[in-house]
Structure formats: C-alpha cells, structure tokens
Amino acid sequence: MTISGSTATELLARLESGESSSVEVTRTFLNAIDRQDETIGAFLFVNSDAALEQARAVDEKRAAGKSVGSLGGLPVAVKDVLCMRDTPTTCGSKILDGFRPPYDSTVVERLRAADAVIIGKTNMDEFAMGSSTENSAYKVTRNPWNTDHTPGGSSGGSAACVAAGMAPLSIGTDTGGSIRQPAAFCGVVGMKPTYGRVSRYGLIAYASSLDQAGPLANDVTGAAALLQAIAGHDARDSTSVNRPVPDYLCGLDQPLEGLKIGIAKEHFVAGLDPEVESTIREALGVYKSLGAEVIDVTLPHSKYAVATYYLIAASEASSNLARYDGVHYGHRAESFTNMVDMYCTTRSEGFGEEVKRRIMLGVFALSEGYSDQYYVKALQVRRLIRQDFDRAFADVDVILAPVAPTPAFKIGELVNDPLAMYLTDIYTISGNLAGIPCLSIPAGFSDAKLPIGMQLYGPAFSEDRLLRAARMFERVAGLSTLSSRLS
Amino acid sequence: MNYTVVVGLEVHVQLLTASKLFCACANKFNPDNPNVQTCPVCLGLPGSLPVMNRKAFELSLKTAMALDCGIARFTKWDRKQYYYPDLPKAYQISQYDLPYSHDGHLDVKTDDGEGVRRVGIIRVHLEEDAGKNMHDESGRGQDSQVDLNRCGTPLMEIVSEPDIRTPGEARRFLEEMKLLLTYIGVSDCNMQEGSLRCDANINLHIPTDDGGHVATPIVEVKNMNSIRNVELALEYETTRQFREFQETGVKLGDPGGNKVTRGWDANRNVSFEQRGKEEASDYRYFPDPDLVPVTVTEEQLDAIRGETCELPTPRRARFQSEFGLSEYDASVIIDQGPALADYFETVAQGSDGKQAANWVTQDVLREMNERKVDIDEFAIRPDVLSSILKRVTDAEITIKSGREVFAALLADADADIPISIKRIDRIIEERGLKAVSAAGELEGIIATVIERNAQAANDFRNGKQAAIGRLIGEVMRECKGADAKAVRAMLVDELSK
Amino acid sequence: MAIELTRDKVREVARLARLKLTDEEVETFTSQLGHVLEYVDILSEVNTDGVEPMAHAVEQFNVLRDDAVRESLPREAALANAPKTDGRYFQVPQILESS
Ligand SMILES: [Mg+2]
Ligand SMILES: [Zn+2]
Numbered sequence A: 001m002t003i004s005g006s007t008a009t010e011l012l013a014r015l016e017s018g019e020s021s022s023v024e025v026t027r028t029f030l031n032a033i034d035r036q037d038e039t040i041g042a043f044l045f046v047n048s049d050a051a052l053e054q055a056r057a058v059d060e061k062r063a064a065g066k067s068v069g070s071l072g073g074l075p076v077a078v079k080d081v082l083c084m085r086d087t088p089t090t091c092g093s094k095i096l097d098g099f100r101p102p103y104d105s106t107v108v109e110r111l112r113a114a115d116a117v118i119i120g121k122t123n124m125d126e127f128a129m130g131s132s133t134e135n136s137a138y139k140v141t142r143n144p145w146n147t148d149h150t151p152g153g154s155s156g157g158s159a160a161c162v163a164a165g166m167a168p169l170s171i172g173t174d175t176g177g178s179i180r181q182p183a184a185f186c187g188v189v190g191m192k193p194t195y196g197r198v199s200r201y202g203l204i205a206y207a208s209s210l211d212q213a214g215p216l217a218n219d220v221t222g223a224a225a226l227l228q229a230i231a232g233h234d235a236r237d238s239t240s241v242n243r244p245v246p247d248y249l250c251g252l253d254q255p256l257e258g259l260k261i262g263i264a265k266e267h268f269v270a271g272l273d274p275e276v277e278s279t280i281r282e283a284l285g286v287y288k289s290l291g292a293e294v295i296d297v298t299l300p301h302s303k304y305a306v307a308t309y310y311l312i313a314a315s316e317a318s319s320n321l322a323r324y325d326g327v328h329y330g331h332r333a334e335s336f337t338n339m340v341d342m343y344c345t346t347r348s349e350g351f352g353e354e355v356k357r358r359i360m361l362g363v364f365a366l367s368e369g370y371s372d373q374y375y376v377k378a379l380q381v382r383r384l385i386r387q388d389f390d391r392a393f394a395d396v397d398v399i400l401a402p403v404a405p406t407p408a409f410k411i412g413e414l415v416n417d418p419l420a421m422y423l424t425d426i427y428t429i430s431g432n433l434a435g436i437p438c439l440s441i442p443a444g445f446s447d448a449k450l451p452i453g454m455q456l457y458g459p460a461f462s463e464d465r466l467l468r469a470a471r472m473f474e475r476v477a478g479l480s481t482l483s484s485r486l487s
Numbered sequence B: 001m002n003y004t005v006v007v008g009l010e011v012h013v014q015l016l017t018a019s020k021l022f023c024a025c026a027n028k029f030n031p032d033n034p035n036v037q038t039c040p041v042c043l044g045l046p047g048s049l050p051v052m053n054r055k056a057f058e059l060s061l062k063t064a065m066a067l068d069c070g071i072a073r074f075t076k077w078d079r080k081q082y083y084y085p086d087l088p089k090a091y092q093i094s095q096y097d098l099p100y101s102h103d104g105h106l107d108v109k110t111d112d113g114e115g116v117r118r119v120g121i122i123r124v125h126l127e128e129d130a131g132k133n134m135h136d137e138s139g140r141g142q143d144s145q146v147d148l149n150r151c152g153t154p155l156m157e158i159v160s161e162p163d164i165r166t167p168g169e170a171r172r173f174l175e176e177m178k179l180l181l182t183y184i185g186v187s188d189c190n191m192q193e194g195s196l197r198c199d200a201n202i203n204l205h206i207p208t209d210d211g212g213h214v215a216t217p218i219v220e221v222k223n224m225n226s227i228r229n230v231e232l233a234l235e236y237e238t239t240r241q242f243r244e245f246q247e248t249g250v251k252l253g254d255p256g257g258n259k260v261t262r263g264w265d266a267n268r269n270v271s272f273e274q275r276g277k278e279e280a281s282d283y284r285y286f287p288d289p290d291l292v293p294v295t296v297t298e299e300q301l302d303a304i305r306g307e308t309c310e311l312p313t314p315r316r317a318r319f320q321s322e323f324g325l326s327e328y329d330a331s332v333i334i335d336q337g338p339a340l341a342d343y344f345e346t347v348a349q350g351s352d353g354k355q356a357a358n359w360v361t362q363d364v365l366r367e368m369n370e371r372k373v374d375i376d377e378f379a380i381r382p383d384v385l386s387s388i389l390k391r392v393t394d395a396e397i398t399i400k401s402g403r404e405v406f407a408a409l410l411a412d413a414d415a416d417i418p419i420s421i422k423r424i425d426r427i428i429e430e431r432g433l434k435a436v437s438a439a440g441e442l443e444g445i446i447a448t449v450i451e452r453n454a455q456a457a458n459d460f461r462n463g464k465q466a467a468i469g470r471l472i473g474e475v476m477r478e479c480k481g482a483d484a485k486a487v488r489a490m491l492v493d494e495l496s497k
Numbered sequence C: 001m002a003i004e005l006t007r008d009k010v011r012e013v014a015r016l017a018r019l020k021l022t023d024e025e026v027e028t029f030t031s032q033l034g035h036v037l038e039y040v041d042i043l044s045e046v047n048t049d050g051v052e053p054m055a056h057a058v059e060q061f062n063v064l065r066d067d068a069v070r071e072s073l074p075r076e077a078a079l080a081n082a083p084k085t086d087g088r089y090f091q092v093p094q095i096l097e098s099s
Helices: A008-017 A022-040 A048-063 A106-113 A156-163 A180-186 A220-230 A274-289 A302-323 A339-350 A353-366 A372-392 A418-423 A429-434 A463-477 B054-066 B167-183 B227-248 B298-307 B312-323 B327-335 B338-350 B353-371 B382-393 B399-414 B421-430 B439-452 B454-461 B467-478 B484-496 C007-016 C023-045 C075-079
Strands: A043-046 A075-079 A117-122 A169-174 A189-192 A212-217 A260-264 A293-297 A398-402 A438-445 A451-457 B004-014 B078-081 B091-094 B101-109 B116-128 B132-134 B144-147 B154-160 B196-207 B213-215 B219-224 B260-265 B270-273 C090-092
Touching: A008 A022, A008 A220, A022 A043, A022 A048, A022 A075, A022 A117, A022 A156, A043 A156, A048 A117, A075 A106, A075 A156, A106 A117, A106 A220, A117 A156, A156 A169, A156 A180, A156 A212, A169 A180, A169 A189, A169 A220, A180 A189, A180 A438, A180 A451, A189 A220, A189 A463, A212 A220, A220 A463, A260 A274, A274 A293, A274 A398, A274 A438, A274 A451, A274 A463, A302 A353, A302 A372, A302 A418, A302 A429, A302 B078, A302 C023, A353 A372, A353 C007, A353 C023, A372 A429, A372 C023, A398 A463, A418 C023, A438 A463, A451 A463, B004 B167, B004 B227, B054 B101, B054 B116, B054 B154, B054 B167, B054 B298, B091 B116, B101 B167, B116 B167, B167 B196, B167 B227, B167 B312, B167 B327, B196 B227, B219 B227, B227 B260, B227 B270, B312 B327, B312 B338, B312 B353, B327 B338, B327 B353, B338 B353, B338 B382, B353 B382, B353 B399, B382 B399, B382 B421, B399 B421, B439 B454, B439 B467, B439 B484, B454 B467, B454 B484, B467 B484, C007 C023
Parallel strands: A075 A117, A075 A169, A260 A293, A260 A398, B219 B260
Antiparallel strands: A043 A117, A169 A212, A189 A212, A189 A438, A398 A451, A438 A451, B004 B154, B004 B196, B078 B091, B101 B116, B116 B154, B132 B144, B144 C090, B196 B213, B196 B219, B260 B270
C-alpha cells in the first residue's frame, strides 16, 4: 500500500516501527499536493519548509528514544480559520489578506504538542459561510471524486485534501454542518464534537455559540486519534467544558451491545434524494444485522432549525465580523473620503457577497425594534430544538440521519440561490443548535459515483459512543474512503 | 426665578486590578509607552476570546454593596456594538438588561450644610474600557493615533437617579463617591489619569402658572476632568438653559428639544455644543456568546461584607460618638481617606479623642503638607504619637513639651535617626521636660522657692503683682517640665494662704 | 408577521453594518434578504411563551480567572499586522473632522 493511500493508523504504525520516517511520509504528501492540488485546490497555503523541519524534529526525537506525541510525525492539514503563529491565516477572505497571527490557536498548539506535522492551511468558504467552498476569495475547491462537483463546505479544503490523499488527517470547523457535509460529499469521516469539547481559542469566529473544530480522516480510527489530540479543557476559552476526555481509541473496535438507534421521521422529508434515503435505510439494515434496535423518535422542531440557525448565526456573525475595519489588521481601502468612509469602503472591498449578505441579515435581526421578533425568537426555538433531542436521547443511544439531502452538487449549481444553498444544511444544523456531537461517515455511493454519507447524533459528550457506533459500521460495511481508488 | 435644577450623573470608575478585565495584560496607566500592554485578546485579534477577571468582579460587587445596591443573583455580559478606532472588536463587552446590581443610594449634604440629600443609584455595571485616540489638533487633518494600552481594562459604570438638585450637590456627590471608592480600595479615582470620569445630565424644571412645571431639553455634559469642573459646568448650564428657555421657549420633547451633548471647555469656562451625531445609535445589544453568565451566592456576598472596611458615613458617626469629636472634626479626618482615619484611630485609642483629633488635623496634616508625604510615609507612626499624647493627658509632660517632643522626633527623622517610643523617653530626659505638676514634687519646690525668696513673696502678698514673675521663673528653672500656668496658680494659692 | 423589507431599510442596515452598497447591490439584497425573512417567518408559528432564550450551547456559569499579569506582546508584534502605524501608534484618518 502506498503511503498516501494509507490510513492514519497504518501510517502511525509505519512511523513507530521505523519502516518510514516522518520526513519521508511528509514529503510523500507534499508531493501529492504538488501533483494534485492544481486541480483540486484544497490548500491556501502549503507549509512545506516548516512541515519538513517539524518532521525532521520528530524523527530525531524518535531516533533518540525520546517520547513522541500521539500523532508522532503524521501530517495534518488545518482549515485556514485557525490561527497559526506567523503563518498566513485568511479565513478564505480578502479582508485578512496578509494577516499573520502572533499566536497559535489552542488546536494548533495541541497538534504541535502531539507532534503532528502541520502540512498546510486548507481552503474554505469565506469566514466559514457557505456549503460548497465556492465562497472562498482565493479559489474554488473541487471534489476529488468528480471535479465538476463541489467538495461541500465550508471545510471543503479539509475534506478534499483527505479524500485526495494529500493529507491523512485534517482539521475542520463546523458551525452548521461544515465538517460533516463536506466529509459526506468527499467520502471521508468527519466529526463535530460537543460544543465546548474542543477549545475555540484561536478559531476565527463565525457564530461563536455554534462554532466547533473537529477531525476529518479517512477512517474512524484516524478521526478518533485526531479528536483525542485536540479535545480537552482550555482556560482561555470560557465556553470550554472542564470535563475529563475519555480514551477514544481504547474500545473503539468493540461493538456496542444492544445499541438503540433512533430514527426521526422529520429527517426523511420532501427534498431528500432517494439515493440518499436508500443508503441510510441500508445502513440501518447493517446495524440491525449487528444486533441494534431501531426505535422511532420525534424531533418536532426540526423544520425550524434552518430558520433558527440563520438568524442566530447571522446575528453573531454580524458582531464577530465588525472588527474587520482596516484599523488594526488586515485589508484597508486605498482611497476614502473620511474615517467612516474608510470603514465602509474597506469592508465592502474586503468581504464577499455571501459574507455581506449574512452580516446584513444579522444586523437586521439584532436591530432595534426587530431583535425580539427575530433574534430572541430564534434563541427560544433553539431551546425547543435542544429539548427535542433531550427527550429523544432518553429513549435511544444515537440518532441516525442523512447528512445532506443530496450527494455533492455541481459547482455553480446553487450560487445564485442563497436560500436553496442554506437548505442543504437542513440535517446538520440541529446538532450545532443543540450543541451535541455528530459524526458523518461514508455509507455508500450514488449511481453517479459520488459518495453518500450518513450521520450519527449523540447526546452531549458521547463522542466515544458515536465513534464506536461508526466503527461498528465501518468494520462491516468496509467502505474504504481512500483516494487510491481514484488513481 | 425659582426653577428646579435636575441633575443625574454617570460615573465611570477604573478598578484597581493587576490585570485587565478579559486578558492578562497589565492594568496600568502608561501613556508614554503606547501599545505595550496588549495581547491578541485586547487587540481584538481574530480568534481571541475573553475570560473574566475574578478580582474585577469582586471589586464591583464590593462597590455595589457599599452603595447599598441590590445584587442580582444571576448576571450576564452583553455586546454593545459601535465603531470607533479605540474599540478594536467594534463592540464593547458591557451589561445591558441584567446588570449585577441595581437600586442603591449615596447620601450627600445639601448646600446649607444641614440637610441630607439621598441620591438614588439606578445601577452599577461592569464593562471593559476602550483604548485612547489622540487627535491631530493642528487643523491640518493629520491622522489620529490609537493607543490600546487602556483597552480592555475593567471599568464600572455607576448611574445615578436624577436626584441631584444643585451643582454643589453634584460636587459633593462626586467627592463622597470618590471617598467611598478609595475607602473600600476599589479604585484610586485619579481624575487626571482618567480612573474616575463623569458625564452629567442636566435640565431645569421651570414652574408654570398652573402650579405645574415645564422641563427644558436635557443636556449631557462631557469632558469634565475634575470635580470642580463638573460643578462649574453645571452652574454654567443652569444659567445657559434658563436663558435659552427664556429666549426660545423650547421644552423637552419639542421639535429641537431632544437630548443634546455638550462638551466642557475648562479653559474658557463654557460648555459648547458637540457636533450632533448625524445618525441615531443602535447598539444592537445581545448576550456575548464568548462569556458565560455569573451567579452570585449569599455566602459570597457575606465574604465580601466581611472583608469590607467600615464605610465613611458610619465611621463619621462613630468618631463623633466614640471619640467625642465634632461633626466637623470627624469629617475633616474621614474625608482625608481611610489611611488618615486609621492613623487617627490608633492615636485616639491610646490617648484622648479630642486631643488626638487636634493633633492629627493640625500638627500632623501641617507637617505632612510641608514634607509632601502621605500619612503612610509620615515619620511619626500613630503608636508613637499616641504615646506622646498619653504622656500629655497623664500630665507627665505639658502640651508645650509634647509639641517639643513631636518637633524633636521629626528633626530626628529628617536626620535619619530611627524613631520609637523609647526615643520619646530619651528626649524628655535629655531636655528635662518631665512635668512636675503632679504630686508633691512641685509643691515642695514651690515651698522652697517661696522660702528662698521671702522678699518677693511678701511683695506679692502686699499687692505687687509683678513680684510673682520672679517666683515663677525660679520654679520653672527648678523643674523644666512644669506648666507655667499651673505653677502660677499654685503660687497664688500658696501665697494667699 | 413577515415585514416588508424596503430599500431604505436595507440602506439603513448597510450603514449600521458599515457596508457601502451600490444601487445594484441594494436591489439584490432587498430581494434576497426579503426572501430569507419570508422564510424565517416560519418561526412565528412556534409558540415560545415562557421559553427561556438559549444563548449558549452548553449551560456553564462562573468561568473566572485569577487576577494575574502575564507578559504582553512587544509593540512591534502588536502593530505588525496594522495597515498604518508610525511605529508607536495605530494610525487612522482623522476622527474629528473640522466641521
Ligand atoms: Mg458604559
Ligand atoms: Zn491583553
């Protein structure tokens, strides 16, 4: 098996046995980027020199018999929404062109501490606003399975680079489905952890009460290992939860006995592609054959999730993105008539259409006379959505659902219809509103040979359960997600 | 005309913490070194997150409790959105609908010095301060400069009810507020450095013939950098608003009668209209998703109560009852701040209250001023002064000798000779200051002197008043510590027998 | 009830958002945001009487840190990303315009 066709676990075994060095592994992936990224466009910045240097350091550490971190020498790609010291961090936006943070995000810090080799920063929808990675100010990312299609978004670069074998692992962020949907579109495993499980310090905010970073990998074990490295309390994030992190890897291969799987009728409604639906039903069959019990649950407020989400996310975003004004960092317009005009011109030049649209929506939803009707109302419905899940999880261990209504759509297909684009997040958004963990795992392929994912929802802090449930399926269904099948 | 002046104050106070409100940068006035007290958090860099400073919250609680506010058991933090270069996140973390405290009060003396005005405190809330903009004043339109050292430092906003009725009351409100805050140690209240800032809302209620009144448009006066300037600005505004009303008749709420902002020009002693904001503000408050709410328990409040010192008002009353001070003397001491009051208490406890008050408000304050030192740095520590005074009240030495000892100790201190109670004994002995007024010792001396000067004694008995001078002089030579007045009295007594 | 989103309201929102919109953009946003507002009006059918708004995904309270000072960034680092400085201060076009 080739290096770039291996899972993270296989690579780690090679590194540990000395069969391959980190430099060798890193170089292989850098070469894969060289070869393919012109076509795929997954990376905004390739960290070649620093990555090789880091790899060399890990190799030396290992050779000297020193203890090596849990990701010892494995390349990891990081979504460009996470700050990395002295390294370009753009969030896919022109307004942060040239920005080099003077600090590392906690996720990056933990990756370094685990001896991961940070291979590059991946493309994304500008400020994580989008579901197709077409909203990047820099480039469009293509789906490695079919380059006419989008990789999904906003973590499209992170999903595509793993699917294309340009990195074995990557970090994405998920505010309304931005890890899970691209993972599904690209046929890789992706997880949005419980809100508060992974520190947001250094994660450039889109919607602070929904944003969460998480792992993407070409198998469940890789995702578990990567989550292990980044999860845990951080005193620099007031919303980070101080609660021990379980060992996600031990017991991962042990099937869950008497697993109760919930199915919500609200997840199988008009607009759901029949191929997606049948894939989910087949997956359910696989679980049944493994002894799982399937129970109907109801999530009556599901149909309000998209509206709730867009109001809350846009409101928070309008505030979070107010800071990009050309004063302290980032882009500043060249010509303007006065200070207010400098602000307005800078922001109008620096932000793309979709970002402006959401800022406008958010400012409107928070404005005097409207905030009760829009913003506060959405917060109330959010609680009802959360309560739906609480009730459902009293009866079941996990809820199985589609990730997206369709397989990857075509590039350009939805760009002019924002509302239709928003509706592609219909199955993922509730997880962010409720703050609960959810995982996307490849479950099949469409006739057009595009991957189809399925989603597992769990109660807060049940990441270990979700990973084990996913692994149960993966072991049996054996859907390899590797890009080697591409070449 | 007999109109009523209606004033409400909004006071911003910087808290005495080591670090900023949401990050670990130093909370320190440092205008000469701009932009050296910043980090990703207070620079508002993308991705950075705030974490609340516990001390800042505790100091805020302490303040609100000292103002007799109700304390909310649940409080949260909101974002107030506006654009200004000294506010890098383009929102200020503040408190909107659920501040941690509400409905307190502060009492101030009315202008006649007799009555008490209870000024309601609507709320005290905690927020972050902005940085500082420096404007080009050359008129050439040069760039403004932004220093973010102050950005993110903890700031309390104290909002009073419009209960204040005169500019003088406003001044005393601020003086009393400043005293209270320095007393409990939450702020240094240095107005020059901006640790205490005040905006004033003022309008007039002008009586009408039907027994009601009309209100003039509310003016918010800003940029006053001393308490005296607040008083002056309010005096100026009172006159100006009345004159304007007489000229225009515009009332609050009329077209052109909306609230306006005026600045205070301390050089020309006038207020001036600040360029009307061409746009209404809409702060779009919403709960900050990056911060979690804070709950307060009764135990926490008890703990703070336990560590809060006695407040100025009750202490003033106690000084009067416990030490027999006049209201005036008690105020002079209390108004100097807690350090001087503590000093006084130590002195008074070991001696006599009134004596202690006289010495502290006269001798000690005078010498402090002369030496330009704080009470904490004053060489004669209170136990030493107490010991001097005790000797006076015990008639061991005279008041005059007491002052001589006091002066001698200060001279020692100026010459770097360490000062202690022992040193007092030494000075008394060296200078022969021991009083003999007590006991038969003085009587004995007097008898001897009369015996020795039979002529002078007889002259006095025969009506030659001046003759006693010689006798007094001789007694005083014999015993240096004696009080001349007492000696005279005893001599007269003795000679009249 | 869904509100009628007017061009003037869109302009007003753009002003608050510090965005400069062309007339064409005002048209597009009026129509697109109008559709979104129509869509989100679905929430008005939910009875939320007495429902506590949920501003945070996890319920946590009292996250406070000790009042300890740590080293700040050197000035060069603080100013490094700024579009305009004089080496000591951030610089912006004059704030107070002479009227
Ligand atoms: Mg304020
Ligand atoms: Zn700081």
